[in-house]
Amino acid sequence: MRFFHLSDLHIGRQLHHYNLREDQEHILGEVISYAEKLRPDAIVIAGDIYDRSVPSAEAVSVFDDFLTRLCRISPMIPVLIVSGNHDSPHRLDYASRLLGRHQIYIAAKIPETKGEHLKKVTLTDEYGSVDFYLMPFLKPGYVRAFCGGELPETYTEAVSAVLDREDIDPGRRNVLVSHQFYTGKGTAPKTCDSEILSVGGIDNVDASVVQYFDYVALGHLHGAQKVGQEHIRYCGTLLKYSVSEAGQEKTLHVVELGAKGTPVKVERLPLHPLRDVRRVRGPISDVISAAGAKGRDDYVSVTLTDEIDPYKPKEQLEKVYTHILEVRMDNERTRNRLQFSDEEIKIQDPLQAFSDFYHEMQSREMSEEEQKIMEQVFIRARGDAL
Ligand SMILES: [Mn+2]
Numbered sequence: 001m002r003f004f005h006l007s008d009l010h011i012g013r014q015l016h017h018y019n020l021r022e023d024q025e026h027i028l029g030e031v032i033s034y035a036e037k038l039r040p041d042a043i044v045i046a047g048d049i050y051d052r053s054v055p056s057a058e059a060v061s062v063f064d065d066f067l068t069r070l071c072r073i074s075p076m077i078p079v080l081i082v083s084g085n086h087d088s089p090h091r092l093d094y095a096s097r098l099l100g101r102h103q104i105y106i107a108a109k110i111p112e113t114k115g116e117h118l119k120k121v122t123l124t125d126e127y128g129s130v131d132f133y134l135m136p137f138l139k140p141g142y143v144r145a146f147c148g149g150e151l152p153e154t155y156t157e158a159v160s161a162v163l164d165r166e167d168i169d170p171g172r173r174n175v176l177v178s179h180q181f182y183t184g185k186g187t188a189p190k191t192c193d194s195e196i197l198s199v200g201g202i203d204n205v206d207a208s209v210v211q212y213f214d215y216v217a218l219g220h221l222h223g224a225q226k227v228g229q230e231h232i233r234y235c236g237t238l239l240k241y242s243v244s245e246a247g248q249e250k251t252l253h254v255v256e257l258g259a260k261g262t263p264v265k266v267e268r269l270p271l272h273p274l275r276d277v278r279r280v281r282g283p284i285s286d287v288i289s290a291a292g293a294k295g296r297d298d299y300v301s302v303t304l305t306d307e308i309d310p311y312k313p314k315e316q317l318e319k320v321y322t323h324i325l326e327v328r329m330d331n332e333r334t335r336n337r338l339q340f341s342d343e344e345i346k347i348q349d350p351l352q353a354f355s356d357f358y359h360e361m362q363s364r365e366m367s368e369e370e371q372k373i374m375e376q377v378f379i380r381a382r383g384d385a386l
Pocket of ligand 1: 008010
């Protein structure tokens with residue numbers, strides 16, 4: 001069995017101030033061309049379909065178009081989708097039962113009651129059947145109901161709690177589709193700027209709890225990588241969604257599952273974005289003379305190293321580049337300023353620092369009561385430290 005593993009489409013996303021609609025349509029079009037040519041047995045999308053929980057009408061129509069074009073391929077290719085942390089479970093769930101009749105299987109909501117289970121899609125090939133378990137993005141709070149009302153302490157426990165309820169037959173071939181921050185022993189995950197992850201990895205799931213699957217198709221991290229073992233993988237985004245990804249190679253993952261017990265094969269097919277994301281660096285005259293017609297429309301982050309700041313650098317660069325993300329200066333002057341501002345950073349009052357953090361996370365100020373609680377916490381913490 002051969003299937004495409006995609007994730008983190010982030011339809012509707014912008015790159016700096018540029019709308020990526022054309023770029024996203026173009027790359028999804030390339031996925032469709034590959035599907036027409038290779039006729040995979042399934043297409044798996046491991047979460048973050050949209051960039052926002054309330055996608056724009058434009059974003060919805062881009063995805064609608066993608067699914068409609070996939071459905072026209074005959075015989076039909078099943079599409080298996082789970083929701084990511086950026087998706088709204090309720091919105092993504094809309095019409096999912098109707099879509100199921102067209103072999104588009106969407107799992108957007110975590111089971112809530114005893115009778116509910118993960119969506120399981122069984123496909124067959126010459127070696128028998130393969131069970132795909134679709135696990136939407138979850139937080140410990142989502143699974144309290146079937147943990148006897150108790151909140152699992154970690155994300156690892158929460159994921160285990162969900163899987164333990166499923167009657168997974170280890171003798172069959174099983175694939176898990178999941179959108180979480182999985183980490184393996186002894187390997188540091190490669191992260192990039194376009195992901196929103198918790199600081200310190202408190203939301204990580206220990207990959208050992210899913211290693212018994214024959215393949216684990218992951219979404220969440222935007223750079224392609226395996227998590228400790230060959231068969232537990234992030235495929236990454238189809239497009240570069242931040243300058244920090246400029247050096248990455250984005251590819252389409254094609255997974256080949258053979259007979260039970262044989263190692264999976266993952267082939268990475270090249271993708272050809274409409275515009276690349278690149279870093280360019282040097283004195284302005286070199287940057288301008290090195291720019292050619294090819295790559296003129298790429299998204300470029302420019303760092304100029306001239307010791308004397310050039311006159312209106314952006315206007316000069318716009319003559320050779322049409323999509324400039326940013327222009328930075330890196331010279332003696334800016335380096336001095338950086339050092340100076342380092343010294344300027346003062347350690348804030350911890351209560352102030354916490355309330356800034358709270359506001360960032362919750363988009364509201366702390367209530368009086370909450371503030372009092374935190375004051376007490378800091379008084380006690382200080383007391384202990386003394
Ligand atoms: Mn994502």
